[in-house]
Amino acid sequence: MSTVYLLGHPVAHSLSPLMQNAAFAALGLGHRYETRDVTPEELPATVERLRTDRAVLGANVTVPHKEAVMRLVRSHDGEATRVGAANTISKQGGDGPDGATLQGWNTDGAGFAEALREAAISVAGKRVLVLGAGGAARAIVPVLVRGLAQVTVANRDRARAEQLARTFPTAGGAWRPEVVDWLPSWSVAGADLVVNATSLGLRDEDPLAGVPLPSRLVVVDLIPTRQDTPLLTRARAAGCEVLNGLPMLLHQAALAFSIWTDRPAPLAVMRRAIGIG
Numbered sequence: 001m002s003t004v005y006l007l008g009h010p011v012a013h014s015l016s017p018l019m020q021n022a023a024f025a026a027l028g029l030g031h032r033y034e035t036r037d038v039t040p041e042e043l044p045a046t047v048e049r050l051r052t053d054r055a056v057l058g059a060n061v062t063v064p065h066k067e068a069v070m071r072l073v074r075s076h077d078g079e080a081t082r083v084g085a086a087n088t089i090s091k092q093g094g095d096g097p098d099g100a101t102l103q104g105w106n107t108d109g110a111g112f113a114e115a116l117r118e119a120a121i122s123v124a125g126k127r128v129l130v131l132g133a134g135g136a137a138r139a140i141v142p143v144l145v146r147g148l149a150q151v152t153v154a155n156r157d158r159a160r161a162e163q164l165a166r167t168f169p170t171a172g173g174a175w176r177p178e179v180v181d182w183l184p185s186w187s188v189a190g191a192d193l194v195v196n197a198t199s200l201g202l203r204d205e206d207p208l209a210g211v212p213l214p215s216r217l218v219v220v221d222l223i224p225t226r227q228d229t230p231l232l233t234r235a236r237a238a239g240c241e242v243l244n245g246l247p248m249l250l251h252q253a254a255l256a257f258s259i260w261t262d263r264p265a266p267l268a269v270m271r272r273a274i275g276i277g
């Protein structure tokens with residue numbers, strides 16, 4: 001039996017243990033998934049302990065460690081390299097004197113793409129306003145650009161949004177996202193779809209407080225909670241189509257499960273564990 005840790009700060013509120021422990025049990029694997037609250041100062045030593053502890057199968061990484069962990073693993077998959085952040089760690093080897101090597105992965109973008117696909121939300125040709133330029137935004141904007149959306153990014157720290165936009169070439173077919181000032185009230189009026197990729201909503205905040213939401217708008221909030229965030233409550237009341245962060249949470253978790261176990265994730269079991277089955 002091995003353990004998978006979720007490293008974050010704070011981390012106690014996470015729904016990931018419910019999903020992953022249900023998945024391990026359903027496949028009779030006997031592993032367990034535990035949260036571990038780790039401060040930024042503790043992260044390097046914690047990751048090194050994961051590497052050397054043979055009873056550890058791997059890890060998930062969440063706010064605020066997804067970027068810092070990139071420097072603590074030996075290699076990254078292409079998506080983690082592109083995004084500059086990892087949400088999953090796997091281990092290779094470990095029988096030799098040097099112990100295992102760690103690989104970082106980013107399954108957030110693929111989880112987001114699958115959540116959109118499942119909800120039949122098409123982004124091709126749509127004007128999509130992304131709120132935020134942190135790790136989550138950096139994972140989903142490439143998915144939107146690859147899906148041929150016209151992307152606008154607004155972030156409180158505008159320089160961070162500009163940095164994100166610069167990661168897209170202007171030549172060679174990829175559209176570079178446009179950057180607008182925070183708070184982008186006029187951009188909402190011109191958008192077909194809004195994605196909240198800020199952390200506003202976890203504690204009852206509305207990133208678009210005071211901004212009218214037209215009923216034709218599709219509103220996606222990445223905050224992975226069972227209860228509607230204030231933004232989704234308002235969007236529903238305005239007649240908008242809405243999608244919360246749970247389907248993305250499910251699909252990024254399913255991909256991580258397969259990375260650790262080399263098996264397809266029992267999606268229906270994981271879905272039921274977080275109440276969306």
Ligand code: NDP
Pocket residue numbers: 063064066108111131132133134135136137155156157158160197198199200202222223224245246248249250252
């Ligand atoms: P980061 O810490 O990397 O980024 C946080 C973002 O929120 C930044 O854009 C930041 O802006 C913005 N922000 C924070 N506070 C404020 C504020 N008071 N006003 C305006 N903007 C603010 O976090 P992540 O990108 O990793 O995560 C963001 C959210 O996405 C989290 O809530 C997380 O739970 C969720 N998420 C959901 C997933 C899912 O599977 N559903 C997967 C990954 C993330 P600034 O740059 O100006 O500080």
